[in-house]
Amino acid sequence: MKYSVFAAGLLGASAALAETPELTVYTYDSFVSDWGPGPAVEAAFEEVCGCDLKLVGAGDGAALLARIKLEGDRSDADVVLGLDTNLTAAARDSGLFAPHSVTADYDLPIAWGDDTFVPYDWGYFAFVHNADAAVPGDFKALAASDTKIVIQDPRSSTPGLGLLMWVKAAYGDEAPAIWDGLSDNIVTVTKGWSEAYGMFLEGEADMVLSYTTSPAYHLIAEEDASKSAASFAEGHYMQVEVAGKLAASDQPELADQFLQFMVSDAFQSIIPTTNWMYPAVTPAGGLPKGFETLITPEKSLLLPADEAAAVRDAALDEWRGALSR
Amino acid sequence: MARRAQPLSPAAGYGAAALVAALILGTLAAVAFNAETGRGLSAADWAAVRFTLIQASLSALFSVALAVPVARSLARRRFKGRSVLITLLGAPFILPVIVAILGLLAVFGRAGWVSEALALFGLEPLSIYGLHGVVLAHVFFNLPLATRLILQGWQEIPAERFRLAAQLGAGPRAMWQLLEAPMLARVVPGALAVVFAICLSSFAVALTLGGGPRATTIELAIFQAFSFDFDLGRAALLSGLQLVLTALAATLALRTPVGEGFGSGLDRMLRRWDGQNTFAQSLDTFWIVFAGLFLLLPLLAVVLSGLPGVLSLPATVWSAAFASVLVASASTLILLALALPMALAAAQGRPLPMEIAGLLGLAASPLVIGTGLFILIYPVASPFALALPVTALVNAVMALPFALRILVPACRDVVARHRKLALTLDMRGWPFLRRVVLPRLRAQIGFAAGLAAALSMGDLGVIALFADPEVATLPLQVYRLMGAYQMQAAAGAALLLLVLSMGAFWILDRGGRWHAEA
Numbered sequence: 026m027k028y029s030v031f032a033a034g035l036l037g038a039s040a041a042l043a044e045t046p047e048l049t050v051y052t053y054d055s056f057v058s059d060w061g062p063g064p065a066v067e068a069a070f071e072e073v074c075g076c077d078l079k080l081v082g083a084g085d086g087a088a089l090l091a092r093i094k095l096e097g098d099r100s101d102a103d104v105v106l107g108l109d110t111n112l113t114a115a116a117r118d119s120g121l122f123a124p125h126s127v128t129a130d131y132d133l134p135i136a137w138g139d140d141t142f143v144p145y146d147w148g149y150f151a152f153v154h155n156a157d158a159a160v161p162g163d164f165k166a167l168a169a170s171d172t173k174i175v176i177q178d179p180r181s182s183t184p185g186l187g188l189l190m191w192v193k194a195a196y197g198d199e200a201p202a203i204w205d206g207l208s209d210n211i212v213t214v215t216k217g218w219s220e221a222y223g224m225f226l227e228g229e230a231d232m233v234l235s236y237t238t239s240p241a242y243h244l245i246a247e248e249d250a251s252k253s254a255a256s257f258a259e260g261h262y263m264q265v266e267v268a269g270k271l272a273a274s275d276q277p278e279l280a281d282q283f284l285q286f287m288v289s290d291a292f293q294s295i296i297p298t299t300n301w302m303y304p305a306v307t308p309a310g311g312l313p314k315g316f317e318t319l320i321t322p323e324k325s326l327l328l329p330a331d332e333a334a335a336v337r338d339a340a341l342d343e344w345r346g347a348l349s350r
Numbered sequence: 351m352a353r354r355a356q357p358l359s360p361a362a363g364y365g366a367a368a369l370v371a372a373l374i375l376g377t378l379a380a381v382a383f384n385a386e387t388g389r390g391l392s393a394a395d396w397a398a399v400r401f402t403l404i405q406a407s408l409s410a411l412f413s414v415a416l417a418v419p420v421a422r423s424l425a426r427r428r429f430k431g432r433s434v435l436i437t438l439l440g441a442p443f444i445l446p447v448i449v450a451i452l453g454l455l456a457v458f459g460r461a462g463w464v465s466e467a468l469a470l471f472g473l474e475p476l477s478i479y480g481l482h483g484v485v486l487a488h489v490f491f492n493l494p495l496a497t498r499l500i501l502q503g504w505q506e507i508p509a510e511r512f513r514l515a516a517q518l519g520a521g522p523r524a525m526w527q528l529l530e531a532p533m534l535a536r537v538v539p540g541a542l543a544v545v546f547a548i549c550l551s552s553f554a555v556a557l558t559l560g561g562g563p564r565a566t567t568i569e570l571a572i573f574q575a576f577s578f579d580f581d582l583g584r585a586a587l588l589s590g591l592q593l594v595l596t597a598l599a600a601t602l603a604l605r606t607p608v609g610e611g612f613g614s615g616l617d618r619m620l621r622r623w624d625g626q627n628t629f630a631q632s633l634d635t636f637w638i639v640f641a642g643l644f645l646l647l648p649l650l651a652v653v654l655s656g657l658p659g660v661l662s663l664p665a666t667v668w669s670a671a672f673a674s675v676l677v678a679s680a681s682t683l684i685l686l687a688l689a690l691p692m693a694l695a696a697a698q699g700r701p702l703p704m705e706i707a708g709l710l711g712l713a714a715s716p717l718v719i720g721t722g723l724f725i726l727i728y729p730v731a732s733p734f735a736l737a738l739p740v741t742a743l744v745n746a747v748m749a750l751p752f753a754l755r756i757l758v759p760a761c762r763d764v765v766a767r768h769r770k771l772a773l774t775l776d777m778r779g780w781p782f783l784r785r786v787v788l789p790r791l792r793a794q795i796g797f798a799a800g801l802a803a804a805l806s807m808g809d810l811g812v813i814a815l816f817a818d819p820e821v822a823t824l825p826l827q828v829y830r831l832m833g834a835y836q837m838q839a840a841a842g843a844a845l846l847l848l849v850l851s852m853g854a855f856w857i858l859d860r861g862g863r864w865h866a867e868a
Contacts, residue, residue: 059666060834081734082830087577094580095384095724101732115580173460178557180574212460213479213561216554216570219832223452224558226837228461242835301835345394345563 047077048279050268051100053089053107054082055300062292062299069291076279087183090116097121098273103280106145106268106287110327111186113142113267114334123272126281129288132307133265134325142267145287146302149261149322150187151254152232153225153239160232163258164192168206175221175230178214179341183264184221184234185214190333191262193340194326200340204347211348237261237319238301245298245315253320260324266302356698357765357772357782363695366688367707370747374593374714377722382586384725391587398571399591401564405481405556406549409488413545414538416489417496420641422530423634424497425504435638436501437856439494439645440801444808444851446825447554448832449652449844454478454487454559456651463647479561487559488552492545494645498797499544499755503537504530505793506759522630540705540755543603547596547712547751568592572715582721589718596713600706652844659842667843670827671850674807677742677823678854681806682799684746689753689798694787696754697761708754711747719744737821745806752805753798760794761787800858804851824850 057063057080067078081102083092090112093105098121108116116122124140131137137144152167152174154160161167167174177185192200212230215221225233232255240252268287270280286292293304297313304312328336424436442450457463458478465475478486507529515525553569568588575584689708696704723740727733733740768786772778777786788795808825822830824847831840 054830055833058830058834059664060831060836084577091577091580095721096728099728178563178570180570180578208562211562213558214563215558217833219829220448220451220554220558222835223448223832223837224455224459227452227455227459229455229459246835342394345566348562349397349564 045075045077046276046279047079048074048103048276048283049079049081049101050104050106050283051081051083051089051093051102052105054084056080056107057082060299062295065295065299066292069295070283070286073286073291074279074282076276078283087112090119093121093271094119100271100273102271103274103276104268104270104283107266108142108269109183109264109266110330111183111190111333111337113139113269114330116269117141117330121271121273122269123274123277125270125284127284127288129306131288131305132303133305134263135265135327137265139267139330142269143284143287144265144267144305145292146296146300146305147263147265148302149237149263149325150184150191150234151237151239151257151261151320151322153235153252153254154232156240156251156253158231160255162256164195164203164207167210168203170210172210172232173212173230174207174210174232174234175212175224176214176234177218177221178216179344181216182218184218184236186337187262187264188234189337189340189344190328191326193336194262194328195259201343201347204344205350208348208350214348236264236301237322238297238303238316241297241313241315241319242301244318245313250318256320256322258323260326261322263325263327264302265305265327355773357769357778358694358698358787359779360695360699362691363693363704366692367695367704370688370707370711370750373743373747374710374719377719377726378586378589378593378714380722380725381582381589381718384582391584394566395568395571395584395588398566398568399595402550402552402556402567402569403595405484405488405552405560405565405567406546408481408485409492409549410542410546412485413489413492413496414500414541416641417493417500417541418534418538419633419637420493421497421500421504423637424501426630427634427638433860435642436498437852437859438649439497439641440804440855441494441649441848441852442490442645443492443494444804444855445652445848446808446828446844448829449841449847450491450648451487451555451558452655453648453652454490456655457647458483458486463651479559481560481565483559483561484552484556484565487555488545488549490645490648491555492548493641495548495752496541496545497641499541500534500537502756502794502797503533503759506763507533536759539603543600543705543709544712544751544755546599546603547709550592550596550599550713551715569715569717572717576717576721585715585718585721589715592713592715593710596709597706600709601702649848652841652848655841656845656848657842659838659840660845661842662839663842663846664839666822667824667827667831667839667846670822670824670843671846673738673821674824674847675850675854677738677745678803678806680739680742681745681749682803682858684743685749685753685802686795686799688746689750689757690795692750693754693757693761694765694783696758697765701758701762705751705754705758708751711750716744716748719747734821738823741823742806745809746802748809749798749802749805752801756794756798756801757791760791764790796859796861800855803854803858807851807854808847 055061063080067080070078083089089105089107093100093102122141125143127143131144133144133147161170161172176188179185179189192203196203221233222235224230237254240254243249243252268284270284274280288306290308293306294308294310296302296304297316455462458476460475468475511529515528520528551569552567556565556567557570572585572588575581575588692704724733727736764787772782772786824843828840828843831843
């Protein structure tokens with residue numbers, strides 16, 4: 026494996042003499058920001074690929090897929106990085122993606138056997154709260170309590186959709202009743218994660234829908250141990266973030282090389298403290314100090330991609346119905 | 351009606367209006383023709399249409415109803431810091447939505463200042479979330495604009511009319527009947543239409559303050575159709591509906607005959623003799639303090655939260671600020687190039703098509719314009735390379751309705767006053783424009799340019815669809831910072847944005863009337 030990367034690096038380097046090949050990767054905005062993994066990933070990959078890695082921020086989550094669909098076969102993108110399992114079924118159906126050739130020993134709580142999409146990180150959705158607050162231990166206790174929460178809209182936000190799936194995966198047909206019970210706990214529903222998290226930090230709510238890894242950001246980057254994530258007895262819904270190669274790519278080998286690089290230590294060790302998620306393959310150095318303080322859910326929930334796509338619209342109607350009353 | 355001879359050809363105005371209409375309808379058509387499937391509008395979409403209409407109507411009514419007394423007080427009083435106050439009052443309008451929401455919540459939220467004050471007296475915290483919250487937020491955004499539009503109506507009453515009224519011993523009632531009520535009948539419908547159109551395309555504000563999916567607006571339904579369902583047909587349909595609703599509202603609001611206006615004056619200093627008794631004075635003070643507190647407290651919250659971060663802003667924020675200044679300058683020039691000919695054509699002929707063409711820019715969903723432009727540009731050029739010019743163009747079109755509201759009445763007066771003399775002297779075209787029109791429109795042009803620059807600076811607009819990592823405007827950078835947990839840097843960048851926008855507005859607006867009173 027190492028040799029093939031090395032060989033590809035050599036090939037890349039000699040090609041660079043003639044003309045540096047360019048690999049275009051579409052991803053979400055926060056990946057390419059100065060604080061995201063983008064800059065470090067670009068430097069690390071360019072060191073071995075002899076190419077120019079161009080990371081392009083194109084909205085987030087669903088907008089990223091919409092963008093690719095708009096561009097279709099003519100797209101400049103070789104790789105799309107940043108879809109999750111709620112989107113992979115639709116992405117696969119678009120016929121724009123090609124199978125990958127990546128092999129890796131994933132450290133995911135679930136088995137991964139997708140032939141088109143390669144996972145690069147994952148996390149659990151969770152409600153984040155101030156560490157000194159008493160919090161409910163499951164959705165039913167939350168509904169019965171007067172704890173106030175801010176959530177995101179599933180129609181415009183990835184965590185919002187995650188919560189929708191979380192309740193659906195945990196409660197199935199009972200989901201509408203759960204939403205009904207939660208309706209008086211929900212302070213408001215925001216367009217995106219940033220609004221909700223900002224409101225929580227300003228004290229508008231006791232808990233905000235985010236990730237189990239959010240407290241790690243405050244602990245590691247701000248040396249602030251005041252935030253925790255509430256552990257829910259139903260288990261926590263997972264988000265697995267993936268990348269895929271576009272069938273129309275003019276750099277298919279380079280795209281394969283990037284996907285393989287993505288599950289290597291060089292890439293994976295960047296993830297925890299920039300994307301604040303768990304790496305898909307734990308790097309040799311282990312997780313950064315501070316991650317051991319995070320809660321580990323007893324049960325991991327994740328609907329398979331096809332099922333997630335199938336239940337999505339009905340679950341959305343239930344959500345809207347319960348919260349519009 | 352036989353066409354009367356006019357000193358200026360309206361062709362440029364019609365051309366500009368056609369350009370704007372082509373941009374908006376062309377992008378809409380581009381999206382519609384790209385649609386594959388389409389399941390028509392669902393019950394949920396119709397619920398969104400209903401909610402949108404209700405909240406936009408209420409927001410327009412409340413904004414304008416409050417703006418009338420505030421503008422009247424500002425028109426009657428002269429005090430230290432008045433012009434600074436008037437400029438500052440415009441600030442909410444240009445803040446990025448996410449920043450404004452957080453500022454508003456810092457004052458009116460569950461943990462806001464008002465709730466904390468209530469808690470001192472053992473009272474429950476304020477509940478801002480719901481339809482009333484949506485209206486409150488929209489009034490916060492639009493009261494300043496409505497106030498400025500109406501205040502301008504007062505300023506366009508020639509000083510001689512007030513002098514004459516005072517000489518004839520007109521009391522407040524007579525002053526109201528003779529001067530103020532007819533002026534308001536001219537100005538208020540336009541202000542209502544503009545605020546209604548702005549609120550029609552509200553999304554994040556309505557959702558967040560509305561407290562949940564009850565507060566789904568058409569714009570959110572468009573967003574959902576586009577990025578959740580990838581149903582371009584439905585997105586185009588909803589956007590078309592938004593346009594039709596705006597055009598209807600504009601027709602209703604603007605078809606009322608506007609009357610003859612107040613004729614000409616000698617542009618002399620305004621002095622008011624009315625409203626000098628204690629009651630009138632305290633009433634005016636009340637309205638000015640009310641508007642000041644309501645609009646400036648959330649702003650103060652934005653400033654306070656931004657101060658710690660503003661000294662240590664990352665370099666990307668500064669380059670984004672530079673890009674924003676560039677976009678705002680270009681956008682302002684484009685706006686003037688479109689708005690002036692359109693306003694002059696409207697002043698010389700039928701104003702309604704111009705007004706509607708202008709309002710379309712506001713009502714059109716930025717997401718649909720952006721997507722449409724993307725579809726149109728993509729086959730011929732890289733959308734990334736055109737990110738900034740496209741943003742400048744779209745921002746200019748979005749600011750057009752405001753500019754028209756500001757310019758059209760003044761143009762109408764100038765043309766009415768000087769048309770005959772100019773034609774007698776055979777003064778047409780450029781000389782008429784340069785010697786007669788432009789000098790008399792300085793204040794309005796300055797105001798419109800200032801508003802366009804500030805709006806463009808603060809608008810996230812279509813750049814989010816086009817930008818690559820190296821190109822970001824300041825609002826986009828604020829969002830990016832927040833998305834990366836950098837709340838403090840984001841607050842600092844938002845403060846910088848506020849300062850830049852207000853600065854641009856101040857310079858242009860003052861530049862337009864540096865030697866004028868008011």
